[in-house]
Every structure is written in C-alpha cells, then in structure tokens.
Amino acid sequence: MLPGMAENPPAPSRIRPLPSWLLGRAAARGRGLVAEALARHDLRMWHHVVLAAVADLGPVAQAELGRTISLDPKDMVGVLNDLQTAGLVLRTPDPADRRKNAVSLTPEGEQRLRECTRAARRANDELLAPLSAAEREQFLDMLRRISGVR
Amino acid sequence: MLPGMAENPPAPSRIRPLPSWLLGRAAARGRGLVAEALARHDLRMWHHVVLAAVADLGPVAQAELGRTISLDPKDMVGVLNDLQTAGLVLRTPDPADRRKNAVSLTPEGEQRLRECTRAARRANDELLAPLSAAEREQFLDMLRRISGVR
DNA sequence: GAGAAAACGTTGGCCCTCCCAACGACCTTC
DNA sequence: GAAGGTCGTTGGGAGGGCCAACGTTTTCTC
Secondary structure: OOOOOOOOOOOOOOOOOOHHHHHHHHHHHHHHHHHHHHHOOOOOHHHHHHHHHHHHHOOEEHHHHHHHHOOOHHHHHHHHHHHHHOOOEEEEEEOOEEEEEEEEEOHHHHHHHHHHHHHHHHHHHHHOOOOOHHHHHHHHHHHHHHHOOO | OOOOOOOOOOOOOOOOOOHHHHHHHHHHHHHHHHHHHHHOOOOOHHHHHHHHHHHHHOOEEHHHHHHHHOOOHHHHHHHHHHHHHOOOEEEEEOOOOOOOEEEEEOHHHHHHHHHHHHHHHHHHHHHOOOOOHHHHHHHHHHHHHHHOOO
16 A cells, blocks of 8 residues: 555445546546645646646746646636746736736745745655656656647 | 547646556446546436445445445435436335445346446447456456455 | 534635636737 | 636535533432
8 A cells, every 4th residue: 555545445336347437547647646736836737737837938928838738818817827926927018918917936936936836846756656767657658649639 | 540549638747657657547437438428318327326225235224335335325315315306216204223224226227227237338348448358357356356356 | 321522514715727718909901 | 709718706505523502300308
C-alpha cells in the first residue's frame, strides 16, 4: 500500500477492469498530491496554470490567455481576480484597444511561480515513484498518445 | 490528431511536462468518452458504479455500499434516488435493523447494467486505441502501481 | 435497566472544475 | 453610419467531491 493512502476495498468487478476507471483513480491521486503541494503556496491548479501561461506569453490579453489554456472566460475572471488580489498579476488596459486588458506577472508572481513549479515537480516525482526511469518515459509517451496532447 | 478532438495549443512550458497534467488530460478524455456512452443509457458514472456494486454485493445496506465504493453518504442518497426513480433499484427496510435499508437491483436494473457495461467497454477500447495490446497491459499495470488501486 | 456512544440515512451547505448564455462597451468591415 | 464581431464581465447550472448536523435506531458500558 502506498504511503499516505487509505486502503480501499476493490472496485466492483465490472468497473475494476475499465482503463478509464484506473485513469480516473491515478489522475485523482495526482491531482490530490499537486493540490496539497500548491495549497502550501496558497494556490490552486488553475492559478498555477495561469501564472505559468502568463510567464510564457505575457503581457497577454485575457481572452487570448483563456484560449491558449482552454479556460472559460467566466472562470478566467475568477482566477485572475484571485491572483490580482494576491498581488501576483497585473491587469493593464490596452491603450490601442480599450476592450482588452493585458495580463502580466508581478515580481511576487514570478517568485510564487518558481516556488509552485518546484512544489508541483516534487509532487509529481512522488506520484511516479513506483515506476523506474525507463517506465516513466514509456508511461508519459502512452499518456500523450491516449490524450492527444502535444 | 485523434478523431473527435479539437486541436488545442500546447500547455504552458512549466505545465506541459508535469505527469499529473497529462494524467488529467488523459483521464478527462476517458471520462468524456464514458460519459457520452453512458448518457445514451440515461446514466452517469456513479449510477453505473452503484449498479455494478449492487450487482456484486446485493442486497446490501446503503452505508456498506457507500463504504465499498468510497462514495459520500450524501451523494449516495442522490444516486440511489435517481436509480430508484428510474426503477433500476429497490430500497427495502431491514426488519432486523430499522436503521438500515437493503439495496437490490430490479430486473430492469440488471438489464441496464449489462447495456452500460458493454457501452463502457467500447468507450474504453476507443480510449486505448492508440496502444498495442502489449502496451495496454503495461499501461494498466503502471496505472495500478501509481494509483495504489488493487 | 439506564444512559452514553455509535450507526444509519437524510438534509444542509460549500468548493472546484467544467460549461453555456447574455450584456454593454468597443473595434472592424463594408 | 450601420452591422457584425470581440472583449471582459455577470448570470446561471451540472457533476464530482467533501464536511457537518439532525432524528431515529441499535449497541455498548456500567
């Protein structure tokens, strides 16, 4: 039994063999480990994703940012409100187009992103601990093929 | 690009390499395929899981059922209400212990479970289509080790 | 046998992720 | 100048996940 995991009874016999069920359990474990790690930095998953995307693309229009990471405009508003309130991003009106605002990281945002990226990497190392290095490469390759993610 | 999948831009560079992110995307695809398949039988994921568990264990007390599949008692109430309304399960008071009711499948419930199990299997075959038979075994073995599921 | 503790099923509520629709202000196209 | 589209926001909901409290019933302890 893996450390930090309550032992659960086996899933029903018609569910247990379904790869989607196993994927769901594995993903839930991954999400839980990462959520716990990010919570220590007062962030949640989409906060981290948005900070990372702004670091890659910034300054970037909010709508463009949302399209890039496939986050609904309504949800983007909430995430940016949280990040702005925490002093991690700035929204600056675009003088050339008053419909838009440009999102950029503050120095605090850059620092928080570094911390979170390290924390997320450690959580992911724990997640994949049961696999050898060669198996990890194989596993990631298969995940990419299944999910269609580039 | 896999059939039926909109092409998305790549995730941010600090997020893209995270196994938990890839797991999340793969799991979301699996969940989506299964949800679509089950929806044609007017069911959702937990409806299917509960039917399958009752088939394995029934008649079974509601609280015991919830523990077996790790579903919160509050959520169990909702799922059983839906299944009972649809005529797929029965809740029968336990004469030996009036706190409990025993959950069992109706003949309609058994039939619906057979249909859903077939539909879920087909959806899962589609999910794993990019992998060879040998890779599928490897993949499932790795998922079991990572998730700690028996 | 009485009282305390625990179990059962339900109701209430919240959070997170995911998704759709409509609005007012603004920009682009013809 | 008018029509159509874009931007960011507000409104709403669904599904999954989780915690707390209640009334009733059963079990356990003294």
